Amino acid sequence: MQVFNVQGMSCGHCVKAITQAVQARDPAADVQVDLSAKTVQVQSSLPAAAVVEAIKEEGYEVSAA
Template identity: 50%
Template sequence: MYELKVEGMSCGHCVAAVTRSLQEVDAAAKVDVDLAQQTVRVATAAPLEKVREAVEEAGYTVLSGAARS
Protein backbone atom coordinates (compact mmCIF):
# COMPACT_ATOMS: atom_id res chain seq x y z
CA MET A 1 0.00 0.00 0.00
CA TYR A 2 1.13 3.51 -0.81
CA GLU A 3 0.14 6.75 0.83
CA LEU A 4 0.49 9.93 -1.17
CA LYS A 5 0.13 13.55 -0.10
CA VAL A 6 -1.66 15.20 -3.02
CA GLU A 7 -2.35 18.87 -3.65
CA GLY A 8 -5.37 20.25 -5.48
CA MET A 9 -8.15 17.76 -4.67
CA SER A 10 -11.33 19.41 -3.42
CA CYS A 11 -14.47 17.56 -4.54
CA GLY A 12 -16.11 14.33 -5.62
CA HIS A 13 -14.97 14.93 -9.21
CA CYS A 14 -11.37 14.97 -7.95
CA VAL A 15 -11.91 11.67 -6.14
CA ALA A 16 -13.37 10.10 -9.27
CA ALA A 17 -10.58 11.42 -11.51
CA VAL A 18 -7.81 10.13 -9.23
CA THR A 19 -9.53 6.78 -8.73
CA ARG A 20 -10.12 6.30 -12.46
CA SER A 21 -6.53 7.22 -13.32
CA LEU A 22 -5.12 4.79 -10.75
CA GLN A 23 -7.42 1.98 -11.87
CA GLU A 24 -6.18 2.46 -15.43
CA VAL A 25 -2.72 1.51 -14.12
CA ASP A 26 -4.08 -1.42 -12.06
CA ALA A 27 -7.72 -2.38 -12.49
CA ALA A 28 -7.66 -4.20 -9.13
CA ALA A 29 -6.29 -1.20 -7.21
CA LYS A 30 -8.15 -0.23 -4.06
CA VAL A 31 -8.17 3.56 -3.77
CA ASP A 32 -9.10 5.66 -0.72
CA VAL A 33 -9.06 9.45 -1.12
CA ASP A 34 -9.28 11.67 1.96
CA LEU A 35 -10.07 15.21 0.78
CA ALA A 36 -9.72 16.75 4.24
CA GLN A 37 -6.22 15.33 4.73
CA GLN A 38 -5.31 15.63 1.02
CA THR A 39 -4.13 12.01 0.98
CA VAL A 40 -4.58 9.11 -1.38
CA ARG A 41 -4.05 5.54 -0.17
CA VAL A 42 -3.64 2.92 -2.86
CA ALA A 43 -3.44 -0.85 -2.46
CA THR A 44 -1.81 -2.00 -5.70
CA ALA A 45 0.94 -4.17 -7.12
CA ALA A 46 2.03 -1.31 -9.41
CA PRO A 47 5.32 0.44 -8.58
CA LEU A 48 5.18 3.75 -6.69
CA GLU A 49 6.47 5.71 -9.69
CA LYS A 50 3.53 4.51 -11.83
CA VAL A 51 1.11 5.46 -9.05
CA ARG A 52 2.61 8.96 -8.81
CA GLU A 53 2.48 9.38 -12.58
CA ALA A 54 -1.19 8.34 -12.69
CA VAL A 55 -2.17 10.92 -10.07
CA GLU A 56 -0.21 13.64 -11.85
CA GLU A 57 -1.73 12.70 -15.21
CA ALA A 58 -5.15 13.19 -13.57
CA GLY A 59 -4.09 16.80 -12.97
CA TYR A 60 -2.94 16.80 -9.36
CA THR A 61 0.42 17.46 -7.71
CA VAL A 62 1.98 14.68 -5.65
CA LEU A 63 3.88 16.32 -2.80
CA SER A 64 5.15 13.07 -1.28
CA GLY A 65 4.58 9.34 -1.44
CA ALA A 66 5.74 6.30 0.45
CA ALA A 67 4.99 2.64 0.94
CA ARG A 68 2.89 1.87 4.04
CA SER A 69 2.25 -1.47 5.66
Template identity: 50%
Template sequence: MVTTTYQVQGMTCGHCVSAVSAEVGAIPGVNDVQVDLAAGRVSVTSEQPLDENAVRAAVDEAGYELLGA
Protein backbone atom coordinates in the same frame (compact mmCIF):
# COMPACT_ATOMS: atom_id res chain seq x y z
CA MET B 1 -1.62 -7.08 -0.52
CA VAL B 2 0.19 -3.79 0.09
CA THR B 3 -1.49 -0.48 0.92
CA THR B 4 0.56 2.67 0.47
CA THR B 5 -0.75 6.11 1.38
CA TYR B 6 0.33 9.11 -0.66
CA GLN B 7 -0.12 12.83 -0.10
CA VAL B 8 -1.70 14.51 -3.11
CA GLN B 9 -2.03 18.26 -3.61
CA GLY B 10 -4.86 20.09 -5.32
CA MET B 11 -7.92 17.91 -4.86
CA THR B 12 -10.87 20.13 -3.97
CA CYS B 13 -14.09 18.26 -4.68
CA GLY B 14 -15.76 14.97 -5.48
CA HIS B 15 -14.88 15.30 -9.15
CA CYS B 16 -11.22 15.47 -8.19
CA VAL B 17 -11.63 12.32 -6.10
CA SER B 18 -13.22 10.55 -9.07
CA ALA B 19 -10.49 11.67 -11.46
CA VAL B 20 -7.66 10.52 -9.17
CA SER B 21 -9.43 7.25 -8.33
CA ALA B 22 -9.95 6.45 -12.01
CA GLU B 23 -6.36 7.19 -13.06
CA VAL B 24 -4.66 5.48 -10.13
CA GLY B 25 -7.13 2.60 -10.28
CA ALA B 26 -6.09 1.96 -13.88
CA ILE B 27 -2.48 1.18 -12.90
CA PRO B 28 -1.88 -2.56 -13.46
CA GLY B 29 -1.98 -4.49 -10.19
CA VAL B 30 -4.03 -1.91 -8.28
CA ASN B 31 -6.98 -3.45 -6.44
CA ASP B 32 -8.36 -0.49 -4.55
CA VAL B 33 -8.02 3.28 -4.21
CA GLN B 34 -9.38 5.24 -1.26
CA VAL B 35 -9.24 9.03 -1.22
CA ASP B 36 -9.52 11.24 1.86
CA LEU B 37 -10.35 14.55 0.22
CA ALA B 38 -10.06 16.73 3.33
CA ALA B 39 -6.66 15.29 4.23
CA GLY B 40 -5.37 15.07 0.65
CA ARG B 41 -4.53 11.41 1.17
CA VAL B 42 -4.76 8.65 -1.41
CA SER B 43 -4.41 5.06 -0.21
CA VAL B 44 -3.60 2.55 -2.90
CA THR B 45 -3.90 -1.19 -2.37
CA SER B 46 -2.06 -3.45 -4.78
CA GLU B 47 -0.94 -7.03 -5.10
CA GLN B 48 2.72 -6.06 -5.18
CA PRO B 49 4.47 -2.85 -4.11
CA LEU B 50 4.00 -0.21 -6.82
CA ASP B 51 6.58 1.91 -8.56
CA GLU B 52 5.98 5.35 -7.04
CA ASN B 53 6.70 6.87 -10.43
CA ALA B 54 3.69 5.05 -11.88
CA VAL B 55 1.49 6.47 -9.13
CA ARG B 56 3.00 9.91 -9.62
CA ALA B 57 2.33 9.73 -13.37
CA ALA B 58 -1.29 8.68 -12.82
CA VAL B 59 -1.91 11.48 -10.31
CA ASP B 60 -0.28 13.94 -12.72
CA GLU B 61 -2.44 12.65 -15.57
CA ALA B 62 -5.52 13.34 -13.43
CA GLY B 63 -4.28 16.90 -12.99
CA TYR B 64 -2.85 16.81 -9.46
CA GLU B 65 0.52 16.56 -7.76
CA LEU B 66 1.85 13.68 -5.72
CA LEU B 67 3.89 15.14 -2.88
CA GLY B 68 5.15 11.84 -1.51
CA ALA B 69 4.32 8.56 0.18
Protein backbone atom coordinates in the same frame (compact mmCIF):
# COMPACT_ATOMS: atom_id res chain seq x y z
CA MET C 1 -0.42 0.12 1.14
CA GLN C 2 1.09 3.20 -0.43
CA VAL C 3 0.18 6.68 0.84
CA PHE C 4 0.57 9.88 -1.16
CA ASN C 5 0.05 13.57 -0.39
CA VAL C 6 -1.99 15.08 -3.21
CA GLN C 7 -2.51 18.83 -3.56
CA GLY C 8 -5.41 20.32 -5.50
CA MET C 9 -8.16 17.85 -4.57
CA SER C 10 -11.38 19.51 -3.49
CA CYS C 11 -14.45 17.56 -4.56
CA GLY C 12 -16.05 14.32 -5.64
CA HIS C 13 -14.88 14.85 -9.21
CA CYS C 14 -11.28 14.88 -7.94
CA VAL C 15 -11.87 11.61 -6.11
CA LYS C 16 -13.35 10.01 -9.22
CA ALA C 17 -10.58 11.29 -11.52
CA ILE C 18 -7.79 10.02 -9.26
CA THR C 19 -9.49 6.68 -8.65
CA GLN C 20 -10.07 6.12 -12.37
CA ALA C 21 -6.51 7.18 -13.27
CA VAL C 22 -4.98 4.63 -10.90
CA GLN C 23 -7.47 1.89 -11.80
CA ALA C 24 -6.79 2.44 -15.51
CA ARG C 25 -3.29 1.13 -14.81
CA ASP C 26 -4.34 -1.51 -12.26
CA PRO C 27 -8.05 -2.40 -12.39
CA ALA C 28 -7.71 -4.32 -9.11
CA ALA C 29 -6.27 -1.33 -7.21
CA ASP C 30 -8.04 -0.21 -4.05
CA VAL C 31 -7.96 3.60 -3.93
CA GLN C 32 -9.02 5.56 -0.82
CA VAL C 33 -9.09 9.36 -1.11
CA ASP C 34 -9.27 11.61 1.97
CA LEU C 35 -10.07 15.12 0.75
CA SER C 36 -9.69 16.78 4.15
CA ALA C 37 -6.27 15.23 4.80
CA LYS C 38 -5.29 15.59 1.13
CA THR C 39 -4.05 12.00 1.03
CA VAL C 40 -4.58 9.07 -1.29
CA GLN C 41 -4.01 5.51 -0.09
CA VAL C 42 -3.47 2.91 -2.78
CA GLN C 43 -3.35 -0.86 -2.38
CA SER C 44 -1.89 -2.05 -5.67
CA SER C 45 0.84 -4.11 -7.28
CA LEU C 46 1.91 -0.98 -9.16
CA PRO C 47 5.20 0.63 -8.15
CA ALA C 48 4.82 4.00 -6.40
CA ALA C 49 6.29 5.81 -9.42
CA ALA C 50 3.48 4.50 -11.65
CA VAL C 51 0.82 5.66 -9.17
CA VAL C 52 2.43 9.10 -8.92
CA GLU C 53 2.58 9.38 -12.72
CA ALA C 54 -1.10 8.41 -13.08
CA ILE C 55 -2.18 11.05 -10.54
CA LYS C 56 0.10 13.74 -12.03
CA GLU C 57 -1.41 13.09 -15.46
CA GLU C 58 -4.74 14.18 -13.97
CA GLY C 59 -3.18 17.54 -13.05
CA TYR C 60 -2.46 17.08 -9.33
CA GLU C 61 0.73 17.66 -7.37
CA VAL C 62 1.81 14.40 -5.73
CA SER C 63 4.46 13.36 -3.22
CA ALA C 64 5.02 10.26 -1.11
CA ALA C 65 3.57 10.66 2.38
